[in-house]
Amino acid sequence: MLKDITLGQYFPGNTVVHRLDPRTKLLMTLLYIVTLFLCKWFVSYGVMLVFLITAVALSRIRPKALLKGLKPLIIIIIFTAVINLFYTEGRVLVEFWIFKITAEGLQNAFFLVLRIMMLVTGTFLLTYTTSPIALTDGLESLLSPLKKIHFPVHELAMMMSIALRFIPTLIEETDKIMSAQKARGADFETGNIFRRAKALIPILVPLFVSAFRRADELATAMECRCYHGGEGRTKLKQLRYHRRDALCLLLGAVLLAGIIVLRHFML
Amino acid sequence: MGNAVSVQELLFSYPSQNGTPHCVFDGLNVNIEEGSFVAVLGHNGSGKSTFAKQCNAILLPEGGSVQVFGMDTKDEALLLDIRRTVGMVFQNPDNQMVANVVEEDVAFAPENLGVPSEEIRRRVDDALRAVGMYEYRIHAPHLLSGGQKQRIAIAGVIAMQPRCVVLDEPTAMLDPIGREDVMRIVEKLNRENGITVILITHHMTEAIRADRVIVMKEGRILTDGTPKEVFTQVDLLKSAGLDVPATTQIIYELNRQGFDLPLDALSTEECAQALYEQFKVEA
Ligand SMILES: Nc1ncnc2c1ncn2[C@@H]1O[C@H](COP(=O)(O)OP(=O)(O)OP(=O)(O)O)[C@@H](O)[C@H]1O
Ligand SMILES: [Mg+2]
Numbered sequence: 001m002l003k004d005i006t007l008g009q010y011f012p013g014n015t016v017v018h019r020l021d022p023r024t025k026l027l028m029t030l031l032y033i034v035t036l037f038l039c040k041w042f043v044s045y046g047v048m049l050v051f052l053i054t055a056v057a058l059s060r061i062r063p064k065a066l067l068k069g070l071k072p073l074i075i076i077i078i079f080t081a082v083i084n085l086f087y088t089e090g091r092v093l094v095e096f097w098i099f100k101i102t103a104e105g106l107q108n109a110f111f112l113v114l115r116i117m118m119l120v121t122g123t124f125l126l127t128y129t130t131s132p133i134a135l136t137d138g139l140e141s142l143l144s145p146l147k148k149i150h151f152p153v154h155e156l157a158m159m160m161s162i163a164l165r166f167i168p169t170l171i172e173e174t175d176k177i178m179s180a181q182k183a184r185g186a187d188f189e190t191g192n193i194f195r196r197a198k199a200l201i202p203i204l205v206p207l208f209v210s211a212f213r214r215a216d217e218l219a220t221a222m223e224c225r226c227y228h229g230g231e232g233r234t235k236l237k238q239l240r241y242h243r244r245d246a247l248c249l250l251l252g253a254v255l256l257a258g259i260i261v262l263r264h265f266m267l
Numbered sequence: 268m269g270n271a272v273s274v275q276e277l278l279f280s281y282p283s284q285n286g287t288p289h290c291v292f293d294g295l296n297v298n299i300e301e302g303s304f305v306a307v308l309g310h311n312g313s314g315k316s317t318f319a320k321q322c323n324a325i326l327l328p329e330g331g332s333v334q335v336f337g338m339d340t341k342d343e344a345l346l347l348d349i350r351r352t353v354g355m356v357f358q359n360p361d362n363q364m365v366a367n368v369v370e371e372d373v374a375f376a377p378e379n380l381g382v383p384s385e386e387i388r389r390r391v392d393d394a395l396r397a398v399g400m401y402e403y404r405i406h407a408p409h410l411l412s413g414g415q416k417q418r419i420a421i422a423g424v425i426a427m428q429p430r431c432v433v434l435d436e437p438t439a440m441l442d443p444i445g446r447e448d449v450m451r452i453v454e455k456l457n458r459e460n461g462i463t464v465i466l467i468t469h470h471m472t473e474a475i476r477a478d479r480v481i482v483m484k485e486g487r488i489l490t491d492g493t494p495k496e497v498f499t500q501v502d503l504l505k506s507a508g509l510d511v512p513a514t515t516q517i518i519y520e521l522n523r524q525g526f527d528l529p530l531d532a533l534s535t536e537e538c539a540q541a542l543y544e545q546f547k548v549e550a
Contacts (some may be wrong), residue, residue, distance in 0.1 A: 028354045054305070131368070133368055161366065162365065164367055217362035221355075221362065222375075223325060225365075225427065226380050233382040234381050234383060234384060234387065236370065236374035236391065
């Protein structure tokens with residue numbers, strides 16, 4: 001049951017999208033999000049959609065896998081759509097009781113849903129095509145200028161990669177503890193929300209105890225392997241920009257400029 | 268040859284909740300020769316793990332001194348040199364893996380030491396080949412078996428190119444096949460690469476494969492010598508709450524029944540031979 005958490009899932013592959021430098025992909029995702037928020041009307045969204053679909057096609061990620069990522073967000077999407085549908089002032093199309101649907105509301109709701117879906121799909125494409133290690137390396141490298149103002153960039157990246165490393169281990173452990181408690185007659189499925197929350201205590205307590213023990217042992221093991229912070233550290237895999245990264249970033253810049261122009265003409 | 272680890276008059280205690288420190292070592296003396304394969308045995312709480320952590324400056328002496336290859340562990344300037352010289356492998360392989368790709372994990376120590384990328388690549392590949400896990404280099408560690416994980420942990424230490432490796436019950440969580448794999452790698456490191464090995468274990472079958480066995484009891488050395496010298500002292504070991512190898516146990520029991528068999532027939536082959544010699548005559 002806990003196995004289908006998609007957090008940080010990565011589909012290995014060897015496509016252009018996979019081979020792009022993680023820093024390029026992070027920057028592109030950022031650019032993509034900014035650009036998406038500048039879109040005004042069908043033409044802009046159409047351009048962005050073409051870009052997204054091309055990227056997905058190039059990455060050979062199955063669209064179904066991407067859409068699966070949208071599932072947990074359905075409630076939020078519906079909620080924002082409904083709010084926008086009913087609470088936008090403008091030309092009234094239909095009216096019943098205290099509700100009225102306006103043309104503007106319809107349009108807002110449609111674009112908002114489209115925007116959320118494209119936003120989520122775009123960022124999922126990043127995590128699906130970039131290994132968590134590459135992602136943290138990329139982040140560390142991009143943020144490294146912040147070291148000058150004593151921002152703990154290396155420490156953050158280290159924490160992220162250790163968290164990613166231990167998620168499967170802790171999930172496995174949670175499953176084990178749950179089975180053990182079930183075997184002792186614990187009941188996690190019935191009762192109201194308070195009962196169920198209370199039933200979680202016998203899972204969380206051993207889980208935390210074990211997580212602290214693990215952290216302690218891991219810290220010792222890291223010290224034994226000469227860990228002494230980020231200073232003077234080298235990397236097995238050095239990040240290197242290639243031609244394709246420059247091309248990709250150029251494309252991103254063109255896209256942003258293009259959308260700004262389209263925005264000017266309210267397209 | 269010099270000493271890999273030299274412990275003199277070591278005093279050490281852990282702080283405890285009720286204020287009175289819990290004394291583990293009260294004047295321990297021991298020398299581990301360079302290139303040797305030493306097994307350390309002892310009951311739970313006898314101070315084996317504490318001793319291991321003294322060997323690479325994870326814990327520091329309160330009195331006396333610990334020297335590794337001539338370096339005093341109390342000298343802070345030598346800390347990294349000491350830790351890269353004495354590698355450490357722990358019991359639970361899950362809690363000593365840092366990265367979520369095998370090769371990245373093996374690369375962790377050389378990365379910390381600032382080794383250039385190409386050199387790290389070479390060391391990682393060599394280390395993974397040495398433990399027979401090269402094909403698994405881009406696997407996720409949590410999908411491997413316990414024995415495989417422990418081999419990765421050993422590779423992570425080898426990549427540091429240490430002169431001594433301390434293993435604290437490395438096989439305690441493994442099945443017999445995983446145990447044998449780990450033991451074979453450890454023996455190879457010692458015999459072929461000349462790395463000093465200190466193996467802490469509860470398995471007598473592993474201890475008899477060492478050159479020297481040290482038995483600890485309450486922070487002191489109870490007995491120390493070759494496996495044959497140590498395991499023939501059956502009564503002493505039993506008084507320390509320790510088992511003896513199954514082979515010794517059989518011969519010990521037979522001798523108590525009035526037979527006169529050699530107690531130091533430790534390996535299965537030697538034991539079988541001794542039994543054969545005895546009963547062949549009588550048949
Ligand atoms: N972190 C600690 N804080 C306080 N006391 C400790 C700590 N670690 C160990 N001890 C105590 O020190 C003594 C020696 O412990 P140590 O872990 O060295 O034993 P060990 O021989 O490795 O035992 P085991 O076979 O169970 O691993 C024990 O009595 C233990 O309770
Ligand atoms: Mg121990």
